[in-house]
Amino acid sequence: xxxxxxxxxxxxxxxxxxxxxxxxxxxxxxxxxxxxxxxxxxxxxxxxxxxxxxxxxxxxxxxxxx
Numbered sequence: 001x002x003x004x005x006x007x008x009x010x011x012x013x014x015x016x017x018x019x020x021x022x023x024x025x026x027x028x029x030x031x032x033x034x035x036x037x038x039x040x041x042x043x044x045x046x047x048x049x050x051x052x053x054x055x056x057x058x059x060x061x062x063x064x065x066x
Contacts, residue, residue: 003052008032010042021048 004024006014011032018024025045032043055063 001054002050005047005049005051006045007047007049008042009044009046011038015051021050024048
């Protein structure tokens with residue numbers, strides 16, 4: 001899973017945890033549509049930015065931050 005920043009056309013910015021940018025967009029738009037939040041054209045995602053990737057497996061079981 002990764003952390004994405006999604007900027008919508010009229011509702012501002014949202015942080016979403018998802019496996020891919022498409023999954024993040026689908027998740028946000030689905031949640032906003034489910035509760036009919038704002039106007040439908042304002043719910044559209046315009047920009048998706050990857051903020052952080054999930055840390056993977058590390059040799060010897062511990063991360064190396066150097």
